[in-house]
Amino acid sequence: MPVTVMCPNLRCRATLSVPDKVRGKRVRCPQCSITFQVPASANTPPPRLPQKTAPQPEEQ
């Protein structure tokens, strides 16, 4: 399953879809040609817990 990572280059910020197997390895951005390391746990969606009526925090 591909992993979507964002290029860390602030002037690029390209969104790359890389294979899952490159986690923890270095990839090269095809847009700005820098190499960066793909986080080992990139884009792991947090488990969605069913929240019905969450209590509203008091914001003051």
Ligand SMILES: [Zn+2]
């Ligand atoms: Zn880039």
